[in-house]
Amino acid sequence: MVNMKPESAFFPKQGPAITINKITKMNQKIVLITGATSGIGEACARKFAQGGYALILTGRKADKLEALSEELQQKGVKTKILVFDVRDREAARKAVESLEDQWKQIDVLINNAGLALGLDKEYQVNPEDWDVMIDTNVKGLLTMTRLVVPGMVSRNHGHVINIGSVAGDAAYAGGNVYCATKAAVKALTDGLRIDVADTCVRVTDIKPGLVETHFSVTRFKGDEKKADHVYQGIHPLNGDDIADVAFYAASAPEHVQIAEVLVLATHQANGTVINRDPNRKESLS
Numbered sequence: 001m002v003n004m005k006p007e008s009a010f011f012p013k014q015g016p017a018i019t020i021n022k023i024t025k026m027n028q029k030i031v032l033i034t035g036a037t038s039g040i041g042e043a044c045a046r047k048f049a050q051g052g053y054a055l056i057l058t059g060r061k062a063d064k065l066e067a068l069s070e071e072l073q074q075k076g077v078k079t080k081i082l083v084f085d086v087r088d089r090e091a092a093r094k095a096v097e098s099l100e101d102q103w104k105q106i107d108v109l110i111n112n113a114g115l116a117l118g119l120d121k122e123y124q125v126n127p128e129d130w131d132v133m134i135d136t137n138v139k140g141l142l143t144m145t146r147l148v149v150p151g152m153v154s155r156n157h158g159h160v161i162n163i164g165s166v167a168g169d170a171a172y173a174g175g176n177v178y179c180a181t182k183a184a185v186k187a188l189t190d191g192l193r194i195d196v197a198d199t200c201v202r203v204t205d206i207k208p209g210l211v212e213t214h215f216s217v218t219r220f221k222g223d224e225k226k227a228d229h230v231y232q233g234i235h236p237l238n239g240d241d242i243a244d245v246a247f248y249a250a251s252a253p254e255h256v257q258i259a260e261v262l263v264l265a266t267h268q269a270n271g272t273v274i275n276r277d278p279n280r281k282e283s284l285s
Contacts, residue, residue, distance in 0.1 A: 026102045028078070031250075032056040034086055034144055035113030037064035039213030040163060043239030044110050045072070047247045054078035056103065058095070059113070060085050086113045086140030087132070096147045105155065108250050109148045111141045112163045114181075119174030130177040137181035138188070145192065152201045161246050162189045164207040166262060166271040179271075182207075186260075193259060202257045204249045209264035210236040210274070233276030234267050 031048045035041040037059035045055055049072050057065050062083045069079040080103055084091040096104070114137045117129040141162060152158025167175055168182030186205055193203040212231050242263060249258035267275040 026054060026078075026105070028052055028054050029107040030054045030056065030103060030105060031108040031110060032058065032106050032144075032148060033110045033112055034058050034140070036068065037061045040208070040211065040239045040242045041110070041112040042068060043243035044112065044246055047240070047243035048108070048250075049075070049077040051247055051251070053108070054080075054103075056080045056082060056099070056106070058082040058084065058086075086143060087135040089139075089143045092140075092143050093147060104151060106148050106151065106158065108159045108161065109144060109152075110161045110163070110246060111144055113140055114163060114185075116175075116178040121174070122176040125177055133177050133181050137178075138184045141185060141188065145188075149192070149196070149201065153196060153199050156200050158200075159202045159204070159250055160189075160192060161204045161206060161249060163242070163246075164189065164205045166207050166209045166264065166268075168207060169262075170271050172272045175271075189260075193257075200254060202254075204246075204258050205260045206242060206245055206249070207260065207262045208237060208242050209262075209268045209271070210234065211238060211242060212236040213239050233278045233280065234265055234274055235280075236265050237263065 029052070031044075031053045033041050033044050033048075033055065036045050036055075036057040041059070045057055045068060049055055055069075055072065055077060057069055057079060058081075059065050060083065062081070065081045065083060069081050072079055080099065082095040082098070084095045086092055115133065117133055118125065120126070120129075145160065149158070149160060152160075162185055164185040165182040167179045168184075168186045171179040186207070189203055189205040196203065210231065245261055245263055249261065252258055264270070265274075267277075267280075269275075
């Protein structure tokens with residue numbers, strides 16, 4: 001029998017709001033980004049840095065986080081690095097709790113960490129792969145929400161931006177478990193928006209279509225030829241496109257809540273209809 005720790009061991013109860021209000025606040029907004037080592041997460045880091053934010057960069061790869069942090073610091077950006085895997089709830093808790101008080105006053109949480117593994121049929125999926133997808137895409141998002149949002153509620157200020165997917169709207173062939181995790185992200189985002197509706201905390205679900213990042217290389221476990229095939233015959237989105245949308249949502253007036261945004265490449269109609277033409281000559285900028 002597994003010896004489970006009580007919830008309070010992972011998520012201590014928040015103190016009264018007055019305790020938080022006494023803390024000296026930084027003179028700029030703070031964004032915490034999960035999965036900041038590449039792709040959409042890295043693009044969000046650069047975009048929010050340009051927008052004047054201080055950054056808390058999290059991910060599993062310390063070397064990549066350090067390189068990005070050093071690059072941004074040379075441009076005058078304040079950064080903090082937290083190295084952990086969102087699947088490890090205890091490591092996530094310790095990392096967030098290690099922040100100095102002023103860094104804990106997070107204005108924007110971007111739950112970006114996520115992945116897909118394989119395109120096997122549902123009855124042939126490796127159970128280890130579905131564990132990784134569910135633990136990262138769903139439970140990891142829940143962990144970060146549970147760690148950060150109570151502070152936002154106490155301060156009556158904050159914004160949660162979850163990176164969902166068009167895959168959460170309808171399943172596609174071979175997408176089974178991944179699509180289910182992104183459907184869960186949509187439901188969790190909608191549920192959180194309801195839960196904080198009596199506060200000034202905002203909640204946004206950004207649902208990208210085809211985005212050319214390291215995502216497909218991960219899905220095919222390092223097979224770059226298979227990954228490249230995903231984007232053949234179409235001009236896909238890139239991480240910067242999604243970062244622009246995230247920053248737009250975060251920059252809206254506080255009485256405006258961008259609840260959900262579906263972002264597709266021009267020749268993608270939905271999760272399954274994509275017009276591919278290897279001879280397409282247009283140049284889309």
